[in-house]
Amino acid sequence: MGSTRPSMQELIGRRRRAGLVGRIEERAAFRRNLDLPPEDERHRFLFHVHGDAGVGKTFLVRELEQIAREAGALTAYVDEGAGSVPGAMTVLARRFASQGRRFRELERLLTAHRERRHEAEAVLATGGPEDPEEPSAGSLAVARAAQVGLGMVPVAGAFAAALDTDRIAQGADRLRARFRSQEDAQLVLSPERVLTPVLLSELAGAAGTAPWVVLFLDTYERTGPFLGPWLHDIMTTDRHGTLPANVVVVTSGQHPFDIARWGGFADFMADLPLGPFTEAETRGLLADKGVRDEPVVAEVLRLTGGLPVLVSTLAETRPDDLDKVGDPTATAVDRFLKWERDPVRRATALAGALPRRLDEDLFRSVVDGPADQVGALLAWLRGMPFVSERGGRLQYHDVVRAPMLRLQRLRSPQGWAERHTRLAEAYGRRRTEAEADLRTGELWADESWADEGWRELRLGESYHLLCARPRAAFPEALADLVAACAHGDDAVRPWVRLLVEAGEDADAEAVRNWGADLSGALAGDGLAGLLRLLLGRARGDEPWRATAWALRADALARDGAPERALEEYDHALALDPALVRAYRGRAVTRGGTGDHEGALADLDRVLELEPDNPWNVILRGEHHRLARHHDEAVADLSEGIRRAPTSEFAWASRGAAHERHGDLDAALADFDRALALKPDYAWALARRARVWRGLGDQPRRLADLDRALALQPDWAWGRCERGDALRVNGRDAEALADYDRALELDPGYASAYASRGVSRSNLGRHEEALTDLDRALALHADYPWALEMRALVRQRSAERT
Structure with a gap:
């Protein structure tokens, strides 16, 4: 570290004089780490901050980030908004870019990951062993892969997790062959395997330009379920590459780290437990703000219990006298707001707590007044200690927000419902605008539900509807939860959390209990368990039951239980004889067991119900090909090509049909066309190699196979x-x-x-x-x-x- 940098004591002293901290021990421990060279044996490169809500974990993490910045470090902050490991990497890349350090290759791959997820419906790989020359053990996994292609099951991490290791090893090769390259396949099946080595390489480059690189992972009680295994992997193994020695990770959550997982890493960890401020610390912080009147200090001590977020909030108001306590039913937040004498600001603070995350448009939905006045009130609110800014939006601390919500709900139930309705309408307008920008009619994918931004808007709308009218909005919220199940754990988890939060905030016991039970089912048995719970509790008249049966069938099919899956598809179709998803899923599952005739019957029905979807006719053509119905296969695939001329799979599938029939010139032309559309199409290359075999051109046969295996070695x-x-x-x-x-x-x-x-x-x-x-x-x-x-x-x- 350079000699011109301020010392640790100077930095901490500066912060204390500014009245921003009440304790310095945690900052000192962190700063001492930055004063050590990375190779020093006393160096710790994982700090874990933990403690109950309200003790100042996020505040401390932000302070540590500022200390790191002043020590010359590159930093990045991630919280629960990330939602997944690729989401966390996206946030990291953005944070580093804002400091002038672009992770260009990682950004490229993250963009490709998002694109491949949306293109996964183009992955079509169905059926059992095509002939004795193809691997039989792969057929079931291929059938599951087709369900991904048909938009019936998750296309990202949740799908990869559903396939056990043996089945991935035995069968996923045929799925991967349908993608542009092995990298594309992995970006859908297991994105962490592709992205993590690149992230580590980018971090190594950044680490060479700064004394430290510090990653802050906040709200770890929420991000830990998906970030925890990944973080442990990169910090305790070199499976994906080596983490540079001058990379420090700071995590922050309500619970200590799992000793069973991290115990062997104790020499490289530093635990930073937080508790409420002591009386001396509270008095010191109040004194820094000029609050020294003993009755006032005593009241602050009583109201806050030493919770730093409350102490800081009260200190900012600089109260100089003690009014009477007031209504004994009032909450602590109501009491400390009494020191804010401006009634407009008091009302603003309460209204701003209603959204889970607040931006200017939502603020205007709940705060009335001229534009300049509303802007000034928002600026004032942004400066309050209990408000933090995350991703361009404001968020109240839970300890402050919860009693503010309770106060408003109890004081004015009608006003509570009206304001939440206005917020729901604001989200609904945004959702409608977003829908207009989404592509529609391409294949059969639900473009809205496949879009993360749209889902977030729908979540906000549903939260406020549940708060305004829990009983009326709950059935629709469950229907949305079922729809989210088609897009995997990453999509479902926020909906389950929504029910828990809305049930708590609106004091709606039924909603809260449902949320808790669904959360447990998802954590224990994944989507299959969650859907089992939903169907087990259904009254019998819910419009989503047929879809839920079909989704559960999808889960059973990809988990290796095709016979049970077929029974569930039958349940779905008994409830809704026009459910395309169930027919298509049953077709794919039948094809996976070798029942191509049964699959074709289901696909005939799919085309009756959804005749304008080109992918349906291509899918039926593929099953005709697998069933060795040459003329029917060529007819369907030709029609599919006419409707979707850029479908490289349709061209390649028709080429395979021609090759088997002995029409080698037609097969060669089709494969050439497929490869012109997608030059690194491994399956088409390997199939074209069979054409060269038939034509007696062994050098070209080997050349195509070499190229295919270079793209897909496993x-x-x-x-x-x-x-x-x-x-x-x-x-x-x-x-x-x-x-x-x-x-x-x-x-x-x-x-x-x-x-x-x-x-x-x-x-x-x-x-x-x-x-x-x-x-x-x-x-x-x-x-x-x-x-x-x-x-x-x-x-x-x-x-x-």
């Missing part, structure tokens, strides 16, 4: 295809490496066993060859080529003996 089917190409060129030793890798990825891959057996036989290893061929036939008894090859190997073995 692709079992692609590995087996290249192994076959090497084998027919007499390169059996090289082929074995591909077969071995294919079987590592998919241990149930019959074709890979059979092909490896032939290569082993070609190399004179007949006993091993027979073992492989026996295994292939155990997996797939009706496998003519394997039977033929086993007879040949037995003959070779007999001739040798």
Whole structure:
């Protein structure tokens, strides 16, 4: 650290003289860390601030950020507004950019992540094993992947979490092959795996330009469920790269860190527990503000209990006399507002507490008056100690906001309802405007629900409707919760929290209890458990029940229970015979079990109900192809191409149909077109390689397979295809490496066993060859080529003996 920087004592003294802190020990501990070189063994690079609501955790974190800035550090602050790990990275990138340090590659990938999520409906991979040459174990995962493509299940982290490790290893290769590249697939399936190494690389670059880089993760009691495992991973392993030594992380939440998870990391952590101010600290802060009258000080001590947010708020009013206590039912907040003599400001402080987050437009919805007066009141409110600014919006501290809400609800129930209704209308207008800007009619995706900004506006609208009229608004809120389930845990979690908060703020016991129970179900059994609870408590007349059954069926299908999923789809269709989602989901699930005829019957119904959606006809064409209905497949896929000429999947699927039928020139033209639309389309490259095989062009066959595997190296089917190409060129030793890798990825891959057996036989290893061929036939008894090859190997073995 340079000698021109102020010392720790000077910085702390400056803050105390400004009356901003009552205690200095936590700041001193943090500052001492910044006075140490990163390699010093006393260096701690994880600080955890924890304590009950109102003890000043966020205030302290902001103070620590200022101390870090004055020490020359680059800093970034994240709170619960992030919502997910990619969301947190987005906030980090923005914070660093505001200090002149752009994380350009991370920003590019985050943009791509958002785009790929919205494009995930273009991922179409259905059906069981197309023939014995494709991996059978992947079929179920592919069917689940199709549900993602059909907009029926989450397309981000929640979907990836639903697939267990073995199934990802065995089957997700075919899903990934549908994306532009392996990176695109990972950005949808497991974005952290792609984004985290880039973040660490960007942090390393930033760390070389500043003495410290400090990351502040606030409200950890809310962000910990999704940030905790990721943070532990990057701080305790080098799986994604190395965290620079001069990166410090500060977390802040209500609870201590989990010893079971973090205990082994204790040497690198510093615990900063916070409690209420002591009497001496409270008196010191009041004295700094000129509040020394003993009766006033005693009243402040009594009202606040030493909670720093309340002490600071009262200190800012600089009370100089003690009025009578007033109505004994009044809350502490009402009491400390009595020192604000301006009735307009008092009313403003109360009204501003109504929204969970406040901006100027919402402020004008609840505060009446001329524009200049309203602007001045907002500026005054922004300066209050219990108000913080996050993401351009104001937010009250929970300890202050809760009693302010209770006071208004009890004093004027009608005024409470009217103001919340006005706020709901304000959010509703914004939501309507946002809908006009969203794309509509593209595929079947619900563009509104897929948009995070729209969902946030709907959340705000629903919160205020629930506060205004809990009983009337609750059924619609549950319907919205069900709709959110189609978009994964990241979309559902805020709706569950909304019910908890609205139930508490409006003192609506039924809403509060529902929220608590749904929160427990989501935490315990995920979306399937939440939907089970919803359906179990349904009265029987809710309009969302059919959709909930279909969504639960989706969850069962991707969790490996297709038969149970089919039963749930039947429940959904019994309630709503026109529910396209259920027909489409049942079609995909049937296709995953090999029942393509049943899938086609469902897709016929889908097209009756939704004839204008080009993806439906493409999907039916794909199932015709898998069922080996050549003419019907070509007809549907051609119609799909006519309606959606930029669908690279439709071109590639028709090319595969032509290739199987033996029309190699038509197949080659279709694959060329698909690859012109998407040059790094691994599945199309591997399929075009089959055309080159049919045309006898082995060099081009191998070239396409090499390109496909460069894009998707962990692709079992692609590995087996290249192994076959090497084998027919007499390169059996090289082929074995591909077969071995294919079987590592998919241990149930019959074709890979059979092909490896032939290569082993070609190399004179007949006993091993027979073992492989026996295994292939155990997996797939009706496998003519394997039977033929086993007879040949037995003959070779007999001739040798």
